[in-house]
Amino acid sequence: MNEADSSDIATAFRKRGFELSADLRSADAVVVNTCTVRQRAEDKAISQIGRLRKWKLERPAGKLFIMGCAAQRLGEKRLKAQFPFIDGVLGAKDLGRLEGMMDAHFKKSTRAAVAATHTPPTTIKTKNFFVSPLSACVTIMRGCSLKCSYCVVPSVRGEAVCIEPEAILAEARLKAAAGMPEIILLGQTVNAYRHGKTTFTGLLKEICAIKEVKRVRFMSPHPLFFDKAFFELLKNEPKISRYAHLPVQSGSDRILKLMRRGYTRAQYLELAANLRQAAGGSMALSTDFIVGYPGETERDFLQTLSLAREGGFSLAFCFKYSQRMVKSASLNNSFAGPRPSEALAKEDESASLSAEGGPAGLFGGNNSFAGPRPSEALAKEDGPEMKTQISVPLMKARLERLLCAVKNNSRDILRERIGKMEEVLLETATTGRTSSNFTCFTDRAGSPGEILKVKITGADKNILNGKVIR
Numbered sequence: 001m002n003e004a005d006s007s008d009i010a011t012a013f014r015k016r017g018f019e020l021s022a023d024l025r026s027a028d029a030v031v032v033n034t035c036t037v038r039q040r041a042e043d044k045a046i047s048q049i050g051r052l053r054k055w056k057l058e059r060p061a062g063k064l065f066i067m068g069c070a071a072q073r074l075g076e077k078r079l080k081a082q083f084p085f086i087d088g089v090l091g092a093k094d095l096g097r098l099e100g101m102m103d104a105h106f107k108k109s110t111r112a113a114v115a116a117t118h119t120p121p122t123t124i125k126t127k128n129f130f131v132s133p134l135s136a137c138v139t140i141m142r143g144c145s146l147k148c149s150y151c152v153v154p155s156v157r158g159e160a161v162c163i164e165p166e167a168i169l170a171e172a173r174l175k176a177a178a179g180m181p182e183i184i185l186l187g188q189t190v191n192a193y194r195h196g197k198t199t200f201t202g203l204l205k206e207i208c209a210i211k212e213v214k215r216v217r218f219m220s221p222h223p224l225f226f227d228k229a230f231f232e233l234l235k236n237e238p239k240i241s242r243y244a245h246l247p248v249q250s251g252s253d254r255i256l257k258l259m260r261r262g263y264t265r266a267q268y269l270e271l272a273a274n275l276r277q278a279a280g281g282s283m284a285l286s287t288d289f290i291v292g293y294p295g296e297t298e299r300d301f302l303q304t305l306s307l308a309r310e311g312g313f314s315l316a317f318c319f320k321y322s323q324r325m326v327k328s329a330s331l332n333n334s335f336a337g338p339r340p341s342e343a344l345a346k347e348d349e350s351a352s353l354s355a356e357g358g359p360a361g362l363f364g365g366n367n368s369f370a371g372p373r374p375s376e377a378l379a380k381e382d383g384p385e386m387k388t389q390i391s392v393p394l395m396k397a398r399l400e401r402l403l404c405a406v407k408n409n410s411r412d413i414l415r416e417r418i419g420k421m422e423e424v425l426l427e428t429a430t431t432g433r434t435s436s437n438f439t440c441f442t443d444r445a446g447s448p449g450e451i452l453k454v455k456i457t458g459a460d461k462n463i464l465n466g467k468v469i470r
């Protein structure tokens with residue numbers, strides 16, 4: 001999401017005649033787009049702001065803006081008290097005020113350079129600064145109205161708000177026509193999108209209908225929100241990427257319940273199987289795991305370890321639980337974010353995650369969630385387990401065991417692709433991405449943006465090799 005926000009911020013600057021620069025010395029404005037999901041990310045942002053003091057001293061007319069989730073969490077008052085040289089602060093919830101802030105600081109015709117400090121120099125001239133030059137991110141919803149016990153996102157990004165479908169389609173058309181044939185739809189719970197009568201699946205269909213669009217990806221779906229129509233579309237629409245990042249977080253039902261994820265291990269695995277079946281077996285899944293959640297026993301952890309193998313993930317991002325998140329999550333307990341009503345009601349009774357049990361009934365008719373507000377009972381769910389912290393050495397040891405399992409598994413999953421047919425969207429003459437999101441080298445050259453059918457002949461270190469069939 002932050003990359004997509006950075007791209008939007010860059011666009012707002014470009015509209016005012018700015019150009020991106022990787023050279024701080026030539027910049028007239030600097031934006032630090034911050035993240036707060038982990039303490040380390042926030043610490044890095046704070047150090048970066050501190051280092052910019054020198055830049056500001058040497059260039060007093062230059063403008064320094066702090067944006068994103070950490071800006072939201074820490075607030076303008078606190079940031080300006082610590083760094084009085086900051087010119088503007090805009091939290092993740094307030095990106096809608098970006099244009100207003102720009103108007104306040106710059107004349108429309110201002111020509112200058114803005115340094116996006118994390119932008120690699122080689123991508124500066126490309127249309128999309130943060131992913132493949134042939135891919136375009138389109139944000140379809142902002143914020144999250146769920147209430148996972150460990151997550152700070154709802155409090156820093158606010159409740160889920162879905163963007164009007166017309167605006168999304170216009171942006172996708174524009175980007176595809178500008179030479180970006182892969183559209184990546186973004187949202188914290190992207191498949192929960194609903195605006196008026198437009199569902200996530202309906203939106204996908206319309207994006208696939210754009211002639212210049214050759215592939216559509218989406219990030220990140222939540223296991224609760226796939227519906228029957230989505231499976232049908234996945235079955236019949238080759239433009240939909242055969243890849244999904246589907247965070248599971250834990251393999252233990254007990255921990256999943258404490259996390260308030262709303263599904264069980266069995267339901268998750270059933271969903272994964274349904275996705276693979278609908279995609280004709282070519283679907284690749286990646287996931288997120290959190291280890292060391294308060295109260296996690298060895299038995300809970302072994303269930304996570306076994307899920308890492310059973311889930312057949314091509315990739316898994318593994319994180320240690322952070323005590324800081326406990327504090328954030330506790331704050332969330334007083335945050336009145338809505339919950340999908342049915343999912344909550346069924347949390348204790350093994351709610352079905354089948355297509356029938358999908359999200360359609362969980363939302364109101366407009367662009368916001370319509371579930372009930374969390375009850376006091378829910379807020380008290382954390383109970384004594386939350387106080388049972390896992391020691392840092394134990395957490396580290398579990399993380400290492402999980403990483404090892406994930407690595408071995410990913411290697412096997414990659415090898416299973418050998419002999420299979422894949423569609424490769426070329427990014428260079430001989431390198432591209434399969435629909436299942438693996439990097440693939442082809443034995444014959446083509447044009448960037450072209451889709452080639454290849455037979456996979458080898459796999460090595462997360463990369464596939466393919467023989468072009470046509």
Ligand code: SF4
Binds near residue numbers: 145147148188
């Ligand atoms: S679904 Fe859960 S983990 Fe994901 S953003 Fe929302 S609250 Fe956080």
